[in-house]
Amino acid sequence: RPFANPDHHQVLVLGGGVAGIIAARSLHSKGVGDFVIIEARDELGGRMRSHNFGGTTIEVGANWIQGTQVPGGPANPILDLAIKHNLKTRANDWFGSISTVIVFSSLILTFDASRPATYDSKGATDYLDVFKTSVDDFSNLTVLAGARVDEKLVDVTGRTGYSLIAPRKTDDHSRASEYYQFDWEYAQTPKESSLIAAGNNFTYNTDEGGFSGDNQMSIDPRGFKYLIQQEAQEFIKPRNLILNTTVKSISYSNSGVTVTLTDGKKVTGSYAICTFSLGVLQNNRVEFQPPLPAFKVEAIQSMTMATYTKVFLRFPKKFWFDTEMALYADAERGRYPVWQSLDHPNFFPGSRILFVTVTGDYSLRIERLSDSQVKSEIMGVLRTMFPNITVPEPTDFFFQRWNDDPLYHGSYSNWPPSFFSEHHDNLRANVGNLYFAGEAMSIKYFGFLHGAYFEGLAIGQMVASCINGEGCVGLKQVKDVVNLHPYEIPNGTSD
Numbered sequence: 283r284p285f286a287n288p289d290h291h292q293v294l295v296l297g298g299g300v301a302g303i304i305a306a307r308s309l310h311s312k313g314v315g316d317f318v319i320i321e322a323r324d325e326l327g328g329r330m331r332s333h334n335f336g337g338t339t340i341e342v343g344a345n346w347i348q349g350t351q352v353p354g355g356p357a358n359p360i361l362d363l364a365i366k367h368n369l370k371t372r373a374n375d376w377f378g379s380i381s382t383v384i385v386f387s388s389l390i391l392t393f394d395a396s397r398p399a400t401y402d403s404k405g406a407t408d409y410l411d412v413f414k415t416s417v418d419d420f421s422n423l424t425v426l427a428g429a430r431v432d433e434k435l436v437d438v439t440g441r442t443g444y445s446l447i448a449p450r451k452t453d454d455h456s457r458a459s460e461y462y463q464f465d466w467e468y469a470q471t472p473k474e475s476s477l478i479a480a481g482n483n484f485t486y487n488t489d490e491g492g493f494s495g496d497n498q499m500s501i502d503p504r505g506f507k508y509l510i511q512q513e514a515q516e517f518i519k520p521r522n523l524i525l526n527t528t529v530k531s532i533s534y535s536n537s538g539v540t541v542t543l544t545d546g547k548k549v550t551g552s553y554a555i556c557t558f559s560l561g562v563l564q565n566n567r568v569e570f571q572p573p574l575p576a577f578k579v580e581a582i583q584s585m586t587m588a589t590y591t592k593v594f595l596r597f598p599k600k601f602w603f604d605t606e607m608a609l610y611a612d613a614e615r616g617r618y619p620v621w622q623s624l625d626h627p628n629f630f631p632g633s634r635i636l637f638v639t640v641t642g643d644y645s646l647r648i649e650r651l652s653d654s655q656v657k658s659e660i661m662g663v664l665r666t667m668f669p670n671i672t673v674p675e676p677t678d679f680f681f682q683r684w685n686d687d688p689l690y691h692g693s694y695s696n697w698p699p700s701f702f703s704e705h706h707d708n709l710r711a712n713v714g715n716l717y718f719a720g721e722a723m724s725i726k727y728f729g730f731l732h733g734a735y736f737e738g739l740a741i742g743q744m745v746a747s748c749i750n751g752e753g754c755v756g757l758k759q760v761k762d763v764v765n766l767h768p769y770e771i772p773n774g775t776s777d
């Protein structure tokens with residue numbers, strides 16, 4: 283049965299990604315049934331997005347359950363959903379698989395030096411010693427980041443952090459190896475990222491409530507999104523869902539929220555939960571009435587929306603490495619460095635699919651090029667990596683332009699060194715009856731699916747409490763984020 287009044291609801295949930303769906307589930311489980319999810323696309327899932335690549339389901343957005351569960355420890359809630367909905371996943375070995383080739387004949391896990399998974403301008407080149415040093419450097423970086431928190435030291439960039447633990451390394455092999463540890467996770471360079479936030483990655487830190495050090499990759503033909511779409515099916519009725527509908531403006535006050543859609547129609551709610559990406563908020567894709575307060579705008583504009591791009595190629599035959607991953611060191615840092623084989627016994631054997639990931643400014647650069655230009659650059663790199671092989675032209679080619687997409691404007695958020703905890707409070711803070719949720723609002727798990735999940739859960743429960751009369755507390759906001767020690771030019775300093 284449709285709602286008696288389809289133009290007014292207790293809660294408007296804006297966006298149907300993980301945060302929106304889990305916020306709606308929280309409302310439903312606390313007895314708030316009059317909610318609608320308004321989603322611009324034709325399906326739920328948001329940045330969990332799959333693509334039919336010539337018959338194989340590939341993940342152009344999120345692909346991994348990052349951090350799963352150690353025995354007796356807390357489970358990543360995305361892992362719980364994957365198990366509940368029978369999603370097909372496989373462990374994806376990020377580190378061992380660069381340094382180890384499975385020699386199938388003897389089933390022994392050893393590195394076969396004749397087939398290194400490290401490449402440079404000369405083709406296959408063994409620089410695993412450099413790679414292993416970079417693994418150690420990153421682990422020292424995390425120790426340094428933890429110590430800075432304990433000692434209450436000011437945040438610095440990841441680059442400064444690296445320089446404090448070892449002399450700067452500028453050779454191609456070191457830079458590519460560092461990229462694999464850092465940029466490939468945060469989608470930005472150490473120079474652009476906070477040492478404290480990057481080095482204290484709660485997801486993998488089991489001492490701080492994190493899950494585990496391993497990653498499960500979805501290889502489900504129904505797509506990774508299936509787990510959240512199935513979860514939604516359990517409680518969302520057709521009357522709770524408005525698909526193919528874009529929000530143009532949001533007008534908010536202490537008594538309610540009115541949303542105007544692109545067709546001019548208005549829907550009102552006693553409350554609303556906005557789960558649009560940080561990129562959408564930063565690029566003023568949605569107009570707020572009244573304009574968001576200065577503290578909120580500063581917070582939105584101070585966090586970074588990074589971009590992570592996977593470029594998929596299918597070839598007439600497999601000619602590449604047998605490992606899950608490979609690393610290519612170019613003279614230019616971040617130029618087509620991380621390669622993943624889906625044609626691997628653990629994933630889609632026989633698929634002939636290989637993909638390469640670029641991040642940050644390099645993602646933005648390739649988004650501005652045509653597909654054929656990007657394809658030709660990548661083929662140049664592959665011919666450099668495999669100089670003794672006739673590398674065939676790919677039969678299929680695809681990549682998602684996340685930054686250019688007005689529904690996302692990037693892939694996921696990253697914490698820059700100039701962003702303070704108070705900024706984060708402000709990013710998360712409600713304005714009147716308009717609340718915010720989504721991966722960027724998670725202080726511990728920003729950037730991740732589980733960050734979106736936990737924020738959806740928390741904010742959904744908070745709004746349900748308001749509606750159920752169980753207490754309605756506004757979230758903390760800080761009017762001015764100030765320096766502990768104001769910036770001062772000492773007396774007597776010459777001009």
Ligand SMILES: Cc1cc2nc3c(=O)[nH]c(=O)nc-3n(C[C@H](O)[C@H](O)[C@H](O)COP(=O)(O)OP(=O)(O)OC[C@H]3O[C@@H](n4cnc5c(N)ncnc54)[C@H](O)[C@@H]3O)c2cc1C
Nearest residue numbers: 297299300301322328329344345346529693720721730731
């Ligand atoms: C390439 C890539 C790789 C990633 N890899 C991983 C990974 O392996 N593991 C991991 O944990 N995380 C990963 N992430 C991050 C993860 O996907 C996100 O953290 C998570 O999906 C964010 O969920 P959300 O609900 O906060 O936002 P979203 O999924 O962005 O949901 C917001 C929804 O709002 C909709 N919307 C936007 N604007 C409007 C509008 N004006 N009107 C109506 N609807 C609108 C959007 O269509 C979207 O569905 C990756 C992301 C990307 C892009």
